[in-house]
Amino acid sequence: MTIILNGQERMAPAGSSVLALLETLGLAPGRVAVELNGVIVRRDTFARAILSDSDRIEVVHFVGGG
Amino acid sequence: MKSDTLTIGGRSFPSRLIVGTGKYPSFEVMRRAIEASGAAMVTVAVRRVDLSKSGDALLDFIETRKIAILPNTAGCRTADEAVRTARLGREAGLSDLVKLEVIGDDKTLFPDNEGLLQATRVLVKEGFTVLPYTNDDLVVAKRLRDAGAAAVMPLAAPIGSGLGVQNPAHLRLLLEEIHDIPVIVDAGVGTASDASMVMELGADGVLMNTGIAGATDPEKMARAMRWAVEAGRLAFEAGRIPKKPYASASSPMEGMVRRDGPSA
Numbered sequence: 001m002t003i004i005l006n007g008q009e010r011m012a013p014a015g016s017s018v019l020a021l022l023e024t025l026g027l028a029p030g031r032v033a034v035e036l037n038g039v040i041v042r043r044d045t046f047a048r049a050i051l052s053d054s055d056r057i058e059v060v061h062f063v064g065g066g
Numbered sequence: 067m068k069s070d071t072l073t074i075g076g077r078s079f080p081s082r083l084i085v086g087t088g089k090y091p092s093f094e095v096m097r098r099a100i101e102a103s104g105a106a107m108v109t110v111a112v113r114r115v116d117l118s119k120s121g122d123a124l125l126d127f128i129e130t131r132k133i134a135i136l137p138n139t140a141g142c143r144t145a146d147e148a149v150r151t152a153r154l155g156r157e158a159g160l161s162d163l164v165k166l167e168v169i170g171d172d173k174t175l176f177p178d179n180e181g182l183l184q185a186t187r188v189l190v191k192e193g194f195t196v197l198p199y200t201n202d203d204l205v206v207a208k209r210l211r212d213a214g215a216a217a218v219m220p221l222a223a224p225i226g227s228g229l230g231v232q233n234p235a236h237l238r239l240l241l242e243e244i245h246d247i248p249v250i251v252d253a254g255v256g257t258a259s260d261a262s263m264v265m266e267l268g269a270d271g272v273l274m275n276t277g278i279a280g281a282t283d284p285e286k287m288a289r290a291m292r293w294a295v296e297a298g299r300l301a302f303e304a305g306r307i308p309k310k311p312y313a314s315a316s317s318p319m320e321g322m323v324r325r326d327g328p329s330a
Contacts, residue, residue: 005117007114025117027115032115033156034157035150035154040154043160059114060112060115061124062111062112062135062137062155063110063113063124064086064087064088064111065086065140066088066225066253066276
């Protein structure tokens with residue numbers, strides 16, 4: 001299936017969870033925040049949040065700023 | 067009140083200086099500057115993870131057991147954008163603190179008062195501890211306070227300009243009138259005397275980034291800012307002397323050694 005990850009199209013296996021996606025990307029779940037179709041996904045539900053075709057996912061973290 | 071304690075939304079921080087984490091030549095330079103500044107809170111930005119590269123993580127260079135993270139909504143131009151970014155920041159950091167920015171003009175980065183108020187109301191309702199970055203405008207500051215902001219953060223000068231306090235009269239009025247929540251001067255500090263000046267005016271704290279990160283020696287400037295903030299605060303608490311137009315001798319005239327005659 002195709003998902004939109006941080007504004008870019010990307011293929012992901014059907015039925016992937018947010019947690020599986022983060023693992024594929026090599027990201028530590030404790031350091032990021034995830035938004036799925038505009039709604040925050042709580043960190044303790046990453047494993048249960050299942051992605052669907054055309055989902056829009058934002059994965060953010062902290063960077064230097066003032 | 068302890069000179070070096072800043073209390074925001076019921077939480078106490080052992081420094082009145084808050085520093086940013088942007089624009090440093092490296093994370094290691096940033097880490098040393100934060101340590102030298104003595105800051106107990108640092109601002110960070112919330113951005114998309116760059117999936118094309120892996121690198122050091124900012125948080126690896128911040129002692130998060132001792133230093134509070136204050137996510138900002140920098141770059142947001144609408145209340146909706148800012149609220150969305152604040153929610154992401156809370157989730158990433160698991161803290162309710164947010165430095166709320168809603169920018170209304172690209173050249174000056176001046177705040178959009180209307181958007182700022184809107185976003186403040188929404189976030190307060192959602193349980194955030196909201197620290198809005200605002201103009202040096204007393205009426206806006208009062209409205210933000212009435213909307214539930216935990217502090218107000220008026221600018222000294224445009225973000226990153228290093229111009230120092232451009233409008234001391236307005237800042238003074240604001241500081242005279244806002245007492246129930248902290249007033250933290252945010253943005254425009256260029257060097258140590260700027261930081262001292264806002265603290266002497268009675269600010270509860272100062273937030274700065276470029277003034278330290280952009281200095282030739284950020285670690286040394288961070289130390290200068292630390293002492294400047296403490297010195298300014300102590301001077302404010304000590305109560306300065308009134309200004310007088312003419313001299314007033316510090317040494318007694320009595321008992322002067324004169325060439326002839328009795329003492330004057």
